[in-house]
Amino acid sequence: MLLGIGMTGFSQTDKNSLDDRQEESRKKVKIKKSPEDFKDTEVNFLFNYYEQDGDHSPVTGGMGTEELDNVAPSFVVHVPIDSLSALDLNFGVDIYSSASTDNVDYFEINKSSASSMDARVHFNAAYSHTLANSGNAYSILGGASVEFDVTSFHAGGSYTFNSKDQNRSLTIDGLFMNDTWNRIYPVELREPEKEWLKDDVRTTLKLGLSYSQVINKRLQALFSAEVVSQSGLLSTPFHRVFFDDANINDDMATLRGLSHVEQLDDSRLKIPISMRWNYYLSDFVRLKTFYRFYTDSWGISAHTASIELPMMVSQSFIVSPFFRYHTQTAADDFYKFGQASATNTPEFYTSDYDLSDFNSYKVGIGFQYSPVMGIGKFKSPFRKGKVAQFKSIGLRAAYYDRSDGLNAMLVSLDFGFTF
Template sequence: MQLKKLILLVTVLAGSYTLMAQTDKNSIDDKQNESQKKIKKSKTQLKDAEANFLLNYYEQDGDHSPVTGGRGTEKLENVAPTFVVHIPLDTVSNLDLNFGIDFYTSASTNNIDYFEGRKTGASGKDVRSHINAAYSRDLRNSGNAYSLMAGFSAEFDVTSFNFGGSYTINSKDKNRSLSLDALYMNDSWKLLYPYERRSDGTNWLKDDKRTTMKFGLSYSQVINKRLQALFSAEVVSQTGLLSTPFHRVFFDDVNGIPYDNLRSFSHVEMLDDNRLKIPVSMRLNYYLNDFMRLRTFYRFYTDSWGITAHTASIELPIQITPSLIASPFFRYHTQTSADYFYEFGQVSKAMVDAKETQFYTSDYDLSDLSSTKIGLGLQYSPLLGVGRFKSPFVKNKQVQFKSIGLRTAFYDRSDGLNAWLVSLDFAFTF
């Protein structure tokens, strides 16, 4: 199920880190840089707090749901309001908070009990809540910086917590920096099997917890007045429950049998309980002229399940007016299939019975595929802000409505899945 991949693999922290996966089709893109220049302040003056309200909408459709064995609807809608707050605690330390709720409907989830007469096609509904916090501090004597972070999320069948930290070494001229970071995540699952597989009480999967550890290294440098570069590499180790309990797989003994008669033929997805991921990426940002910048990105990905992937993207922010920036962008992704992926009715029952293969899945996220994403970002940020109003929290304090951002994209994948993404961003200072 596509949403499950997003909410378990992605840890959103304001100004922080994102856990790498082989695809990132559901993720909301980074916000655009502001067009206006900030007013210079004394080093001893506390900066304003900032708050962003984001309203994200995502919808998709396809016909290869892993919940029904690689066949069936993947229709899903997700509405995700999110608040991101940046609070300067003093002149050298900051607190970032990120919290929100995902409201989603999923036809795939609704088909967990498909063979029990609950196959109306209507979408199942659920809610996921999440909160993340990060504390960062600049070290005046050395010019370096560090951060600490923690987070929690919960929905009907998964609860998750994470914590981590980073340390950044800056050059004296601030043109070069080296960052080391680490993240630990623990997911606890309710083992909800397909109804026909849980009625006999068998524990098909031996673990109900998933542990993820990430170690990252990045190096950034200002090469000249026009060109900046960022190189990063990560090692991500996952252990425990890496299968999704309610994903079905059908062996080759079902070929020719009508789907509605396959109740006794379904199997629970089985995946290796260890996975090592290694993504390596590079970003180049080039200042073309006063009105246009070029942003490029490339990532190479490989893992112990046999997937090798390449991702490349390009974005061209254009200053239409002093207050308006338009950013068209394009992203291309391609990957090889995991060793354990089989289409519906493709895995050999004889091979499984002879224990020639232990693992099998019909989740097309792990298939041989390519995808494209094309979209446009708009940001309206007048020099003096969109407007001002009195603070509801602090007497005699004004809040500046700083900017409005809109980002929309269309995603298309070679297996037939397609999606729309829209994100609205309202930025304030107070």
């Protein structure tokens, strides 16, 4: 469930982490790197907090609370192996409490759903290598996550063709994901030996192509396109749908006998196309813009645009206000509560408002404090005689609002160290 919150509709309600750290705006591209550039292991501790509320939960058929709180600490580790190779590790946990998913057992007098509070543990590793002769680079990656009803793993890789002057690059990447579900149905629909959904595995295959170029000293651009194919269990087993024989004012006993398990097509093709433009207005101010067009085989078309303005207040302090706008059409099989026909039942149906038509915006600000000499030094616990450094602190906060009534607050902290 938590994975869906972050990824549905290509991050419609994505949580802003600080992995896109703003000190990058001050770094120059280095064509040749000395061994000294790779002597330190970088470790970032991130603490993300996310909360949302709304009144269109798919767990109760497009009505009811969407309240959710999520605390997500994680570690990101960059380990230089040599001057051409590196290993990146990312591991953490999402701990969430959800009044919405607690309603899987909505019709029980003393409900206690397994999904009311849960944790998702995740781990990712990536190895990257630059080819000395050509300057091209490749990477391979893999990872896994586990929560109460979903076990996932993924693997992938990329290959980048770099120009000799490092001002242009073309990247081809691919990713395979496999999610295995424990199909937990709404309490009133748990019949012995009855499976409402035929699959318990979801597979995702992504192929991407991106091109980046330094156009001049001030302007950098990146264009990307992806094709994402999904198959298998694309419905969420505990999402309810009520047809037009149900009324929102019906009592609980009546509604209990009228609920249905969400049914969605077992295949989906997604195509996002995006571009980024980074323009250095001055040595102290950078303009970051982003636009994405998205379409899929379920009938959704979407446009997303964002703007961010990192400003160097001092050599150590960067402030980054940002704004993001998103609009999309509804999926062909989306129905509000009591809208789908009970007499002429459609083949597929959902009341998940993530698949509805809506507009949304996200506004926020980021802060990055990273003195040239670091914030503090201490003895490294891992390397004898080595001095570790507390390098930076970052804070990012945002408010998210959707036209269907969903709203959210997001806060991220990032503590950077070198060992």
